[in-house]
Amino acid sequence: MSPRAERSMVDRAEFTSYYGRPILKEPAWKQPDVPLYLFLGGLAGSSASMSLLAELTGRPKLAHVAKLAAAGGASASVVALVHDLGKPTRFLHMLRVFKPTSPLSVGSWILAPFSGVAAVSAASAVTGVLPGIGRLAGIAAGLLGPAMCTYTAVLLSDTATPSWHAAHGDLPILFAGSALTSGAGVALLAAPASETGPVVRAALVGTAAELIATHRLETGLGLVSEPYRTGRAGRLLKAARALTAVGAGLSLAARRSRPAAVAGGVAFLAAGLCTRFGVYQAGVESAKDPKYVVIPQRARMAERDSS
Structure with a gap:
């Protein structure tokens, strides 16, 4: 005789917390300050590396545009960060120590010197003063560029925010790719078509x-992928994918058509903004709902017990 199927005598439990409060606090960083800081830093980093490579391959006008983009993006990124912190002195206090185990400390020590050398490189390019020092500053900025593109992804994934923490292997790739397209967007807008072949x-x-x-974020993280697919974050990341694809298509025609180059550049920059705002919003949503903490935690405990 087959055993009788068990029937639940109580309703399925909802994931709540004491007094209706979330298990985790939402990220305290401000919007739009921090998403803009993420976007501008990536744009600056990729532009600095692009400038260095342009100089090495004999593309002076592209190098000039990229130097200005690196300096402008870095400066604006610092402004956004300081506005989020509330006082300029708080950023300076972050530089009092260097702690290799802290992504925030390491990130501060990437952003501060990068901003300085990028500004020196751009100032020398514009004024023609101290070209040797400007060249050395440009090399330093170019070498720091990849770190500028990705350290903010490490900073996010080092938090307890579920959808950020679970994406520690994918966020740096996403931010690096988005930084490349954002830097290319500026170059397509401002550099001559004859020098933008490598940019494309x-x-x-x-x-x-x-x-x-992005596909990995939306499908490969189990339950915590959900915030990347739904709500405001899902709409932003969907728009980012579409804009990136449009920008890539238009960039292929950039050398033959100035309108295509401009439209492609705008699409890439808009995609970069949507990506950073979408990722940030997904993290906020995952911190609000207790299920994104409880269910993965129980799954990890069950897996550990069964092994």
């Missing part, structure tokens, strides 16, 4: 990395 190739690489990483 870099943009296509960034597009591939961004689309693959």
Whole structure:
């Protein structure tokens, strides 16, 4: 005789917490300050590396545009961060120590010197003063560029916010790809078409990395992928994918059509903004709902007990 099926005598439990409060606090960083800081830092980093490579390959006008973009993006990124902190002295206090185990400390020590050398490089390029020092500053900024593109992803994934923490292997790839396309967007807008061939190739690489990483975020993290697919974050990331694809398509025609280059550049920059705001919003939503903490935690405990 087959055993009788068990029937639940109580309703399925809802995931709540004491007094209706979330288990985790929402990220205390302000919007739009921090998403803009994430976007501008990535744009600045990729532009600095692009400038260095442009100089090495004999593309002076592209190098000039990229130097200005690196300095402008870094300066605006610092302004956004300081506005979020509330007082300029708080940023200076972050530089009093260097703690290799802290992504925030390491990030501060990437942002501060990068902003300085990028500004020196751009100032020398514009004024023609101290070209040797300007060249050395440009090399330093170019070498720091990849770290500028990705350290903010490490900073987010080092938090307890579920959808950020679970994405520690994918967020750096997404931010690097998005930084490449954002830097390419500025170059397509302002550099002559005769020098943007490598920019288009870099943009296509960034597009591939961004689309693959976004797909991973939306499907490969189990339950905590849900905030990346739903609500405001889902709409922003969907728009980012579409804009990135449009930018990539238009960039292929950039050397033959100035309107295509401008439209492609705008699409890439808009995609970068949508990506950063979407990722930030997904983290906020995952911190609000207790299920994104409780269910993955129980799954990890069950897996550990069964092994």
